[in-house]
Amino acid sequence: MKFIDQVKIYVSAGHGGSGCVAFRREKYVAKGGPSGGDGGRGGHIIIKATKNMSTLLDLRHQQQYRAEKGQYGMGKDMHGRNGKNMVITVPPGTLIKDVDTDEVLFDLTDDGQEFIAANGGRGGLGNAHFKTATRQVPRFAQPGEDGEERNLFLELKLLADVGLVGLPNAGKSTLISSISAARPKIADYPFTTLIPNLGVVQYGGYKSFVIADIPGLIEGAHKGTGLGFQFLRHIERTSVLLHLVDISEMTEDDPVDNFEKIHKELELFSAELIKKPQAVAATKLDIKGSGERLDRLAEYCKDNHYDFFPICAVTKDGIKELANYLGAKVQEHKSNIE
Numbered sequence: 185m186k187f188i189d190q191v192k193i194y195v196s197a198g199h200g201g202s203g204c205v206a207f208r209r210e211k212y213v214a215k216g217g218p219s220g221g222d223g224g225r226g227g228h229i230i231i232k233a234t235k236n237m238s239t240l241l242d243l244r245h246q247q248q249y250r251a252e253k254g255q256y257g258m259g260k261d262m263h264g265r266n267g268k269n270m271v272i273t274v275p276p277g278t279l280i281k282d283v284d285t286d287e288v289l290f291d292l293t294d295d296g297q298e299f300i301a302a303n304g305g306r307g308g309l310g311n312a313h314f315k316t317a318t319r320q321v322p323r324f325a326q327p328g329e330d331g332e333e334r335n336l337f338l339e340l341k342l343l344a345d346v347g348l349v350g351l352p353n354a355g356k357s358t359l360i361s362s363i364s365a366a367r368p369k370i371a372d373y374p375f376t377t378l379i380p381n382l383g384v385v386q387y388g389g390y391k392s393f394v395i396a397d398i399p400g401l402i403e404g405a406h407k408g409t410g411l412g413f414q415f416l417r418h419i420e421r422t423s424v425l426l427h428l429v430d431i432s433e434m435t436e437d438d439p440v441d442n443f444e445k446i447h448k449e450l451e452l453f454s455a456e457l458i459k460k461p462q463a464v465a466a467t468k469l470d471i472k473g474s475g476e477r478l479d480r481l482a483e484y485c486k487d488n489h490y491d492f493f494p495i496c497a498v499t500k501d502g503i504k505e506l507a508n509y510l511g512a513k514v515q516e517h518k519s520n521i522e
C-alpha cells in the first residue's frame with residue numbers, strides 16, 4: 185500500500201435550510217396565525233481519527249468534501265431535518281492545518297477523537313418567529329446561512345516513542361524486526377525501507393513502547409539527496425532517538441564519521457530534533473573484523489556522553505538490555521512532560 189502522509193483537501197459544510205412561510209388553516213379558525221417552521225442546520229464536516237488507518241492515501245483519491253444541506257422548514261411549525269454530517273477518517277497523529285493561514289487547527293492524537301473542521305450553516309427561522317402585536321401576518325422567513333468552507337492541509341506525523349536513525353543498511357529494519365512484531369523488508373542494499381514502519385516493543389514483562397523505523401539518511405539529505413528529509417517528520421514526536429551505526433566489515437567507513445554525518449543532517453533538519461535524548465547502538469556485532477572500529481565508536485560516545493549499546497539484531501545479543509533502556513528513557517521523558 186502506498187504511504188501518503190500529506191494531503192490538501194477542500195471541505196464545505198452544508199447550507200442551512202430556509203425557514204418556511206406558512207399560515208395555520210383549520211376548520212372553524214379564520215385567519216390562523218403564522219406557522220412556518222425553521223430550517224434544519226447544514227451538516228458539519230468532521231475529521232475523526234481511527235487506528236484502523238495508517239496513511240492519508242484515501243484522501244488523495246477524494247479531495248473535496250461537501251456535507252448535506254439542512255432541510256427547509258415546513259408548515260405546521262415543523263422543523264426541517266438537519267443535514268447529515270460528513271465524517272472524514274484519518275490515522276491518529278494527523279495534524280489539521282489551515283492552508284491559507286498555515287495555523288494548526290487541531291492535532292488528532294487519539295483513536296476516536298473528532299474535530300469539527302467546518303460548521304454547518306444555521307437553519308433560517310420560520311415566519312412563526314416574526315409575529316408581533318403590530319405585525320400579525322409576517323410574510324417572510326429567514327434564509328438558511330452558508331456552511332463554512334475551508335482549504336485544509338492534513339499532515340500525518342506518526343506517534344512513536346523511539347525513532348531509529350542511521351545510514352541506509354545500518355540495520356534499522358533488522359533491529360525493529362528483532363525487537364518487535366513488525367516485519368519490514370530487509371535487504372543488503374541501501375534504501376530498502378521506503379516508508380516508515382512502526383513496531384510495538386514489549387519490555388519489563390508488561391510494559392511497551394512504539395518504535396519507528398524510517399528510511400535511511402545520507403549526507404546531503406538536507407539538500408534532498410537520497411530520500412531526503414521527507415520522513416524525518418515522523419520522528420519529531422518521539423521521546424528518544426536511537427542512532428544505529430554499522431561497525432561490521434560490511435562497511436569500510438569510519439563509524440565516528442558516519443555518526444557525525446548523520447548527526448549533522450539531523451541538526452540541519454531541526455534544532456529541536458537534535459535536543460532529544462539520543463543513544464547510539466553499534467550494530468552487526470556478529471560479523472568479525474569489527475573490534476577496532478567498535479572501540480573507536482564506544483570511546484567517542486563516552487567522550488560525548490551518548491549512552492552506547494553494542495548489539496546484534498540477528499543473534500539478539502544486547503537486544504533485551506537495549507529495550508529496557510529505551511523503555512525507561514521513554515517513561516522518564518513522558519513523566520517529565522506531565
Ligand SMILES: Nc1nc2c(ncn2[C@@H]2O[C@H](COP(=O)(O)OP(=O)(O)OP(=O)(O)O)[C@@H](O)[C@H]2O)c(=O)[nH]1
Pocket residue numbers: 350351352353354355356357358359369370371372373374375376377378398399400401467468469470471495496497498499
Ligand atoms: N550479520 C548481520 N547482518 C545484519 C545485522 N543487522 C542487519 N544486517 C544485514 O544488513 C543489511 C541491511 O539491514 P537493514 O535492516 O535492511 O538495514 P536498514 O538500516 O533498514 O537499511 P535501509 O532500510 O536501506 O535504510 C541486511 O542484509 C541485513 O541482513 C546483524 O546484526 N548481523
Ligand SMILES: [Mg+2]
Pocket residue numbers: 356357358368369370376377397399400
Ligand atoms: Mg530498512
